[in-house]
Amino acid sequence: MANGHHAKTLPAELNAPAFVAGWRMKALAVGAAFSVIAIILGFLSGDGWNHFLRAWLVGLMLCFGFAVGGMALLMVQYLSGGKWGLLVRRPLEAMSRTLPVAFVYFLPIGFFMKKLYLWAQYPDGKAAYSQHLINAEQAHAIIFKKGILNPTTFWATSIVCFLIWAGFGFLLNSWSLKRDADTEPNVPYWQKKFENISGIGVVTYSILLTACAILWVMSLDPTWYSTVYGLQFLVGQGYAVLALVILTLIGLSNAEPIRTIFRVTEQHDLGKLCFAFTMLNMYLAFASFLIIWSGNSPEEIPWYLDRIRGGWGVIATLDVIFHWLIPFSLLLSRDLKRIKGRLVVVCCIMLFARLWDTFWLVEPNFADARRNLHFSVGILEYIAVPAAMIAFWMAYYFTQLTTRPLVATNDPHVAEILEPEHAHA
Amino acid sequence: MPMREGTYGLLAEFDTPSQLVHAAENAYSAGYRRMDCYTPYPLEEAAAAIGFHKDYVSLVCLLGGLMGVAAMFSLETWISVWSYPLNIAGRPYFSWPAFIVPAYEWTILYAGLSAAFGMLALCGLPKVYHPLFNAPNFRSGATSDKFFLCLESVDPKFDLGETRSFLEGFTPASIVEVEY
Numbered sequence: 001m002a003n004g005h006h007a008k009t010l011p012a013e014l015n016a017p018a019f020v021a022g023w024r025m026k027a028l029a030v031g032a033a034f035s036v037i038a039i040i041l042g043f044l045s046g047d048g049w050n051h052f053l054r055a056w057l058v059g060l061m062l063c064f065g066f067a068v069g070g071m072a073l074l075m076v077q078y079l080s081g082g083k084w085g086l087l088v089r090r091p092l093e094a095m096s097r098t099l100p101v102a103f104v105y106f107l108p109i110g111f112f113m114k115k116l117y118l119w120a121q122y123p124d125g126k127a128a129y130s131q132h133l134i135n136a137e138q139a140h141a142i143i144f145k146k147g148i149l150n151p152t153t154f155w156a157t158s159i160v161c162f163l164i165w166a167g168f169g170f171l172l173n174s175w176s177l178k179r180d181a182d183t184e185p186n187v188p189y190w191q192k193k194f195e196n197i198s199g200i201g202v203v204t205y206s207i208l209l210t211a212c213a214i215l216w217v218m219s220l221d222p223t224w225y226s227t228v229y230g231l232q233f234l235v236g237q238g239y240a241v242l243a244l245v246i247l248t249l250i251g252l253s254n255a256e257p258i259r260t261i262f263r264v265t266e267q268h269d270l271g272k273l274c275f276a277f278t279m280l281n282m283y284l285a286f287a288s289f290l291i292i293w294s295g296n297s298p299e300e301i302p303w304y305l306d307r308i309r310g311g312w313g314v315i316a317t318l319d320v321i322f323h324w325l326i327p328f329s330l331l332l333s334r335d336l337k338r339i340k341g342r343l344v345v346v347c348c349i350m351l352f353a354r355l356w357d358t359f360w361l362v363e364p365n366f367a368d369a370r371r372n373l374h375f376s377v378g379i380l381e382y383i384a385v386p387a388a389m390i391a392f393w394m395a396y397y398f399t400q401l402t403t404r405p406l407v408a409t410n411d412p413h414v415a416e417i418l419e420p421e422h423a424h425a
Numbered sequence: 426m427p428m429r430e431g432t433y434g435l436l437a438e439f440d441t442p443s444q445l446v447h448a449a450e451n452a453y454s455a456g457y458r459r460m461d462c463y464t465p466y467p468l469e470e471a472a473a474a475i476g477f478h479k480d481y482v483s484l485v486c487l488l489g490g491l492m493g494v495a496a497m498f499s500l501e502t503w504i505s506v507w508s509y510p511l512n513i514a515g516r517p518y519f520s521w522p523a524f525i526v527p528a529y530e531w532t533i534l535y536a537g538l539s540a541a542f543g544m545l546a547l548c549g550l551p552k553v554y555h556p557l558f559n560a561p562n563f564r565s566g567a568t569s570d571k572f573f574l575c576l577e578s579v580d581p582k583f584d585l586g587e588t589r590s591f592l593e594g595f596t597p598a599s600i601v602e603v604e605y
Contacts, residue, residue, distance in 0.1 A: 293522050421470060
């Protein structure tokens with residue numbers, strides 16, 4: 001029809017536009033600059049690189065979250081279906097292929113675990129307690145949890161988790177290319193195949209992630225435990241991955257092929273998903289707080305008191321504001337979700353909130369900081385180190401984006417996404 | 426024979442959503458304002474084509490939600506702090522974390538009810554009579570597979586002959602003059 005509502009055609013060139021290489025150069029430059037700052041701060045702080053390592057853990061959790069969370073959302077979209085899934089598929093695949101970076105980032109945590117984890121520093125809890133290096137609760141926890149909190153289990157669990165994720169990532173990525181090379185009548189076969197691996201994959205992911213979150217972050221304070229801890233990281237990863245994938249798509253929509261297939265309808269859908277994750281994130285965080293607050297048990301509340309008293313309440317309150325209040329209030333608006341420039345701002349706030357939240361989770365575990373928020377040169381590492389790590393991760397991610405076409409073509413959704421927007425019910 | 430009360434409007438029937446949107450856009454740019462589209466399923470571009478930008482359902486929903494949260498939080502505070510203070514394991518009377526869950530549920534309840542009833546009220550429902558149902562093709566098609574554009578006679582630009590020939594330019598399946 002000659003009225004401007006006819007279906008569009010897929011551009012011939014489906015590879016990433018040339019400016020992605022520019023993004024990569026910028027990311028490398030930012031990474032290099034923050035690395036220099038982080039190293040200078042490491043020397044200036046004079047704390048034996050302690051804060052550097054803590055900040056490294058924060059950076060690891062964020063980059064690892066993009067890599068593994070990206071793969072999880074990739075599997076979720078295979079299970080749920082939907083046209084938004086077609087849009088995010090290739091960016092999420094690129095994220096899932098950054099797992100090696102996450103593994104490299106993990107290695108220093110493993111090598112220097114004695115600087116971070118009490119249970120690694122004092123494997124003999126009894127002796128450490130008798131020398132007054134740790135208190136009775138810490139000694140009890142270290143002895144009682146010896147079976148899981150020891151260097152061998154730490155290494156073995158982490159490596160097994162990385163290997164299993166690498167396996168899923170490899171299959172998801174290689175099948176995706178094979179599917180595109182295949183003919184159209186075989187689509188149901190591939191759909192079933194992706195559904196099957198994704199069903200197992202999502203369950204496996206949540207179990208492995210719980211293990212990693214407990215070992216890497218929760219065990220910084222060996223005395224505390226929470227069964228919802230892994231799930232909070234899971235939702236946090238979904239939250240950050242959605243924000244990043246929207247930023248990627250909006251950035252890429254300045255040129256073909258994303259300009260053609262990125263419709264307002266799907267942008268709106270992704271915005272709604274962000275809203276759901278914002279709500280779910282707050283729901284889990286608050287539910288865990290409310291249960292522990294109501295129980296008021298001396299075994300559980302110190303973890304929160306460490307993160308509220310001595311100035312930390314300001315950080316906690318701002319965490320709620322950045323993580324929930326601002327994105328929630330803004331994402332209520334329908335227009336905001338449909339206007340690119342405004343959605344970008346919300347996504348940036350969401351990513352910043354993840355950094356803020358991880359800082360609040362990590363820093364108060366340590367004796368010098370718990371219930372005592374104070375400025376030191378070392379605390380600036382929490383900006384410099386994660387910024388450098390994320391920048392280098394981004395550079396790798398952008399490289400991965402350029403390695404295959406940005407649109408998966410052998411999918412019935414391609415035809416639907418090229419239709420004018422009013423044609424869908 | 427009931428008395429004729431005049432023409433409500435001209436109803437054009439289309440077979441595809443694209444034709445409807447095309448006609449609606451042209452009618453809007455030709456200066457028609459009092460018009461409406463009728464489709465068997467939500468058609469966002471049709472709404473956009475006739476210059477329909479905003480409705481107030483979301484605002485009503487937001488206000489309802491705020492009312493719900495304020496009502497429940499104040500109720501809990503009033504009961505626990507002034508009306509019937511209870512010492513529960515030494516916790517403060519104003520235990521705001523415990524108040525959040527009911528306050529949240531009332532937010533949802535009020536927002537949901539406001540959205541549903543607000544939508545009905547803003548649509549002018551329930552409505553016992555609408556002239557369009559006088560058109561037989563509207564009755565049989567509007568909820569199944571036809572797409573309608575009605576240019577209403579209250580529009581200052583409306584002229585029975587001119588508007589009819591204007592609509593005929595879009596090759597509709599039929600044009601029906603709808604009476605009140």
